[in-house]
Amino acid sequence: MKELLQLAWDVLLFRHEAYTQHVARADVLKRGLALLVLVTLLAGVVSFIIGIVGDLRPIGARRQEAEQSIQEFTESLDTMREFFDVPPEIERDVVPSIRAGMGIGFRIEMLETRLPRLVGRLLKGLGAFLSLPFSRLAGWLGYSLWVLLVAKLLKGRATVSQMLGATALYAVPHVLDILGFVTCLGGLLGLVATVWGIAIYVKSVAVANDFSVGKAILATVLPVLVGVALSLVGLLTFVVLALASG
Amino acid sequence: MKALIRLAWEGLFLSEAPYAEIRDGSNLVLRGLGLVVLVALAVALVGLVGTALEWATTPDMSDIQQVVLEGIEQMPWYRSMQGAPEFREGFQQQWDMWRRFAPQMFGAPNIATAASRIVLLPLGLALVWFLYGVLAHLSARLLGGQGSLSQTLGCTALAVAPQLLNLVTLLPYVIVGGVVGTWTLLCRYVALKTCHRMTWGRALVATLLPAVVLTVVGMFFVCLGGAAVAVIFGGGMSQ
Numbered sequence: 086m087k088e089l090l091q092l093a094w095d096v097l098l099f100r101h102e103a104y105t106q107h108v109a110r111a112d113v114l115k116r117g118l119a120l121l122v123l124v125t126l127l128a129g130v131v132s133f134i135i136g137i138v139g140d141l142r143p144i145g146a147r148r149q150e151a152e153q154s155i156q157e158f159t160e161s162l163d164t165m166r167e168f169f170d171v172p173p174e175i176e177r178d179v180v181p182s183i184r185a186g187m188g189i190g191f192r193i194e195m196l197e198t199r200l201p202r203l204v205g206r207l208l209k210g211l212g213a214f215l216s217l218p219f220s221r222l223a224g225w226l227g228y229s230l231w232v233l234l235v236a237k238l239l240k241g242r243a244t245v246s247q248m249l250g251a252t253a254l255y256a257v258p259h260v261l262d263i264l265g266f267v268t269c270l271g272g273l274l275g276l277v278a279t280v281w282g283i284a285i286y287v288k289s290v291a292v293a294n295d296f297s298v299g300k301a302i303l304a305t306v307l308p309v310l311v312g313v314a315l316s317l318v319g320l321l322t323f324v325v326l327a328l329a330s331g
Numbered sequence: 332m333k334a335l336i337r338l339a340w341e342g343l344f345l346s347e348a349p350y351a352e353i354r355d356g357s358n359l360v361l362r363g364l365g366l367v368v369l370v371a372l373a374v375a376l377v378g379l380v381g382t383a384l385e386w387a388t389t390p391d392m393s394d395i396q397q398v399v400l401e402g403i404e405q406m407p408w409y410r411s412m413q414g415a416p417e418f419r420e421g422f423q424q425q426w427d428m429w430r431r432f433a434p435q436m437f438g439a440p441n442i443a444t445a446a447s448r449i450v451l452l453p454l455g456l457a458l459v460w461f462l463y464g465v466l467a468h469l470s471a472r473l474l475g476g477q478g479s480l481s482q483t484l485g486c487t488a489l490a491v492a493p494q495l496l497n498l499v500t501l502l503p504y505v506i507v508g509g510v511v512g513t514w515t516l517l518c519r520y521v522a523l524k525t526c527h528r529m530t531w532g533r534a535l536v537a538t539l540l541p542a543v544v545l546t547v548v549g550m551f552f553v554c555l556g557g558a559a560v561a562v563i564f565g566g567g568m569s570q
Contacts, residue, residue: 111346112344114344114345114346115344118344177407178407178408181406181407182406182407182408185402185403185405185406186402186406188402188405189398189399189402192398192401192402193390193395193398193399196390196391196394196395196398197390197391197394198387198388198389198390199386199387199388200384200387200388202388204388205388205389208384208385208388208502208503208504209388209504211502211504212502212503212504212505212506213504215499215502215505216504216505216506216507216508219496219499219505219506219507219508219510220506220508222510223508223509223510223513226510226513226514226517227509227513230513230517234535237531237532244345244347245345245517245520245521246344246345246346249345249517
């Protein structure tokens with residue numbers, strides 16, 4: 086664990102030897118994944134506890150809170166009316182529908198279950214918390230495959246395990262997401278973590294493939310550019326077909 | 332068996348050593364089949380426990396549907412339209428259909444389905460492993476691969492290792508998502524590259540080709556099934 090923490094610290098500071106030593110290890114993917122999972126769980130732990138505590142509050146208190154949110158929404162409609170033409174149906178139809186929808190949710194939550202409801206709430210919170218690393222893994226793995234392909238086409242030297250083990254380090258700055266629940270500061274720290282993570286990703290691609298930074302940036306960015314270009318072509322085709330069919 | 336599980340665990344991390352060890356071993360098809368069945372059984376049994384826990388912490392489905400129906404009946408749009416007989420009839424039809432399919436659509440826990448996976452998952456995984464292995468062997472040989480069919484089947488059996496991630500579903504409400512599929516593809520790539528001693532480009536094509544063929548064949552059968560259903564129901568309705 087101490088070794089992993091040291092690696093995380095060195096990675097954050099872009100220490101070149103830390104990257105090269107990590108990539109040269111036989112268990113590079115195991116270590117990379119361990120860091121990715123640990124960081125993701127650590128970043129989600131506060132939100133998990135807040136969520137659990139919130140779920141354990143009496144249903145009456147949560148209902149009151151929800152009612153208050155609807156009230157605030159209704160009041161905001163009055164403010165909006167000063168600037169826009171807000172259709173009267175919104176207050177007449179939409180607000181009661183939202184209220185009825187919330188009523189459905191609360192009534193379902195009050196239904197009897199075979200095990201005590203408390204157990205269910207804890208398991209649901211725990212399930213969502215433990216799903217976080219899988220969600221991050223899916224995004225990272227899906228994108229890294231394309232980066233790996235581009236790197237190989239650019240004569241990169243990394244094996245699959247070296248490439249994935251190295252790029253998994255991008256997750257380390259996301260430990261800052263632990264404060265994601267704080268208004269404004271959470272979003273700002275999330276942005277910092279994302280930029281920092283991208284820089285680590287580029288460095289990892291460079292070290293794993295023995296690339297220059299420019300080539301590593303190209304390998305990292307090209308899949309996004311190709312994706313955007315293909316989306317634009319698809320959109321353009323759709324528009325042309327729509328116009329042609331009248 | 333212990334050695335096989337160790338190899339599967341190491342194979343999960345995409346190093347070529349466990350795949351090379353399998354390639355150079357003996358009794359490859361039998362060992363491969365044993366590994367696939369063992370992993371599938373473990374995943375299915377763990378999934379059954381997870382589903383049972385989810386079922387025990389979820390209200391009865393008919394109670395939920397009753398609450399939803401009563402809630403809809405309280406909504407302004409429903410009240411304003413309930414006077415029209417054609418609306419009532421249409422709504423009833425939609426509601427009946429929703430009531431029938433919603434549990435499956437929203438992944439409501441079903442213990443019988445989870446129990447049936449104890450038989451169906453080993454069968455399904457073994458079938459996919461065998462089909463994929465044979466097709467991958469053909470495409471690898473076409474691309475200059477050197478491995479035998481038994482070596483291909485032995486190595487691609489290790490690629491079932493990402494299924495081990497599903498063991499986390501012992502806890503209900505955990506969503507593993509698409510990681511298993513992507514990871515399996517990577518394991519298959521390493522398996523074919525190691526087994527047939529191929530370059531990365533050829534190994535990539537050999538990995539993807541069987542998946543493409545299986546997808547096309549699968550889509551053909553889905554279309555065929557859809558057409559059959561349309562003919563049966565269309566015929567039934569016209570009578």
